[in-house]
Amino acid sequence: MSHSPDDRDRLAPEDAAFVQRVADAYAPAPLSPTRRAAFDAELDSRLARDRWRFAPWAAAVVVAGAAALLVLAHLPAAPVQEVADTQDDAIAEEEFVLALADGSSDAYEKTLPTDYQAIASLLDSE
Amino acid sequence: MQTGASRFARGVSGFERSVSHVEWMAGGFERVDLARQQEFAEFVATHRDRALRLAWRLVGGDAAAAEDVVQEAFLRAHRNLAGFRQEAQLSTWFHRIVVNEARRHLRWRWVRERVAGEMPAQLRDPRASAESDPQLRERVSAAIRKLPRGQREAFVLVHLEDMTIAEAAAVSGRAIGTIKSHLHRATRALREQLADLDPSLEKQTP
Numbered sequence A: 001m002s003h004s005p006d007d008r009d010r011l012a013p014e015d016a017a018f019v020q021r022v023a024d025a026y027a028p029a030p031l032s033p034t035r036r037a038a039f040d041a042e043l044d045s046r047l048a049r050d051r052w053r054f055a056p057w058a059a060a061v062v063v064a065g066a067a068a069l070l071v072l073a074h075l076p077a078a079p080v081q082e083v084a085d086t087q088d089d090a091i092a093e094e095e096f097v098l099a100l101a102d103g104s105s106d107a108y109e110k111t112l113p114t115d116y117q118a119i120a121s122l123l124d125s126e
Numbered sequence B: 001m002q003t004g005a006s007r008f009a010r011g012v013s014g015f016e017r018s019v020s021h022v023e024w025m026a027g028g029f030e031r032v033d034l035a036r037q038q039e040f041a042e043f044v045a046t047h048r049d050r051a052l053r054l055a056w057r058l059v060g061g062d063a064a065a066a067e068d069v070v071q072e073a074f075l076r077a078h079r080n081l082a083g084f085r086q087e088a089q090l091s092t093w094f095h096r097i098v099v100n101e102a103r104r105h106l107r108w109r110w111v112r113e114r115v116a117g118e119m120p121a122q123l124r125d126p127r128a129s130a131e132s133d134p135q136l137r138e139r140v141s142a143a144i145r146k147l148p149r150g151q152r153e154a155f156v157l158v159h160l161e162d163m164t165i166a167e168a169a170a171v172s173g174r175a176i177g178t179i180k181s182h183l184h185r186a187t188r189a190l191r192e193q194l195a196d197l198d199p200s201l202e203k204q205t206p
Helices: A013-025 A033-053 A056-074 A078-102 A114-125 B004-058 B063-083 B090-114 B134-146 B149-160 B165-172 B176-193 B199-204
Strands: none
Touching: A013 B134, A013 B149, A013 B176, A033 B004, A033 B063, B004 B063, B004 B090, B004 B149, B063 B090, B090 B149, B090 B165, B134 B149, B134 B176, B149 B165, B149 B176, B165 B176
């Protein structure tokens, strides 16, 4: 690294010698190839874990899942109501068929359209 | 008039085109991701050794802690590299992350030692420089660890890591004047504690 003299902290000669001794005594050994490979492998695995944790699509899946749960939680109980309606219809139909069978009801005429009902009433009056 | 069969055929071919487009896009993302990974691997290879030496000196000669600090610094750099705006040099930006991680490590060590009652870590590093005398290294490490944080950082960045005062100010987030003052005090304190290393005093000794 080269710097202009103004950039540096200008040390007195005796300070420079002292600092050099401290620098020599206080230095780690250079990284061996084995240590370097182990460091890189560890960093790779940490990066892979980090990528998974911060994957935008994973966040999107989580948000979409939460939104789907919210929507499901606030849906009206429509299917249950539908079953009940179907059951009511079945009971009414059964009663209608029974009434027709014993001739005790004019329910059949009530199911006709209005104009047919008018014609039927004219014929009855005759 | 379109028959149902021709409409269906058109729909199928449109779907196939969409699928191939999505596949092409996915391939593109993979290529971009791979290029980014290679770029980052080069970044690691360029800065690894110096960052480890800097962290080792900042945390007081603890090799395991230095590796942890640098790993965490690379992780942070990886997350934020896309947001790096060339306002500073890449190396200055990264060294600032290393300094911040070292500070974080030292704060936690302080908490563990004071609050949790953990014993101070033995900092004898078997991988430390083979040329240096182990006892001398331990004394120098102890003297540097005793310095207040600002003085220690300034001394390590400028005198041991050969940064300019402006670089040290940018990396540590302090004013240039503060760095100069810290350097002066740190050098004076170390000369008092390590008087036997002082060449000017050696000459006076008979």
